[in-house]
Amino acid sequence: MRETTEAIVGAVTGPLAAPSSLLLGRYDDGRLQYTGRTTTLAQAASSTVAGLLAPAWRGHSWTGWSFSAGWGSRETLDVTLVEPELVMEVGVDVARDASGRWRHPARLHRPRPDLSPADAPLWTSPPH
Template identity: 85%
Template structure:
C-alpha cells in the first residue's frame, strides 16, 4: 500500500544544479529535523525544476556531520549536499516503516508544494509496535 504525504528536502545527491535524488525529513516532537527517507532517481526535467527551488545550506544545518546509507543493509554511504530545509514536497511512499519511523522504500516525488512551509508538514512519529 502507498500513501501521499509531504516531507521537507534537507539534502540531495548529485549537484545543486542537477539533483539526482532528494533526502527527506520531518520534524520530531522536539523540533529536530529527522531523516525519513529519500526519493527515487529524479527524471532530468524534474531535476531541473527542483534545482531552481533549492539553496545551499547555511551554517548550522541540522544534518551537519550525518552520514546516509546508500541502501537497506549497505555499509556504503551517499555523497550528499546539504540544502536549506525550506522546500516542502509531496511524495508517494510505501506505508512500510522501520522502527524509527523512516520509510523503508524510496519515495516517489509528485511535486513541490510551494503553498506549504516546513511547519505544515506532519511530524515524524515512530510507528506503533
C-alpha cells in the same frame, strides 16, 4: 500499499544544480529527522527542484550525518545539505523500518512551494 504525503527536502545527492535524488525529513522538537529519500529524479523534475533549493546555512540538523546508500549497504551517499525550506508531495510505501523511516524510496509527485515546513506533518517515532 502507498499513501501521498508531504516531507521537507534536507539534502540532495548529485550536484545542487541537477540533483539526482532528494533526502527527506520531518520536524520533531525543532530538529529535522530523516525519513527517507526519493527514487532517482527524471531530468525535468531535477531541473524544477534545483531552482527551488538553496545551500544549507550553519546549524543544519544533519551536519555530520552519513546516509546509507541502501538497505544493508555499508556504502554511504555523497550528499549536499540544503536549507530545509522546500516541501515536496511524495508517494510512500506505508512500510516503515524500526526507526520509523520509509522502508522504500519515495516517489516524487510535485514541489509544494505553497506550503511552509511548518505545514508538513511532524515526525512520528515508531511504536515500541
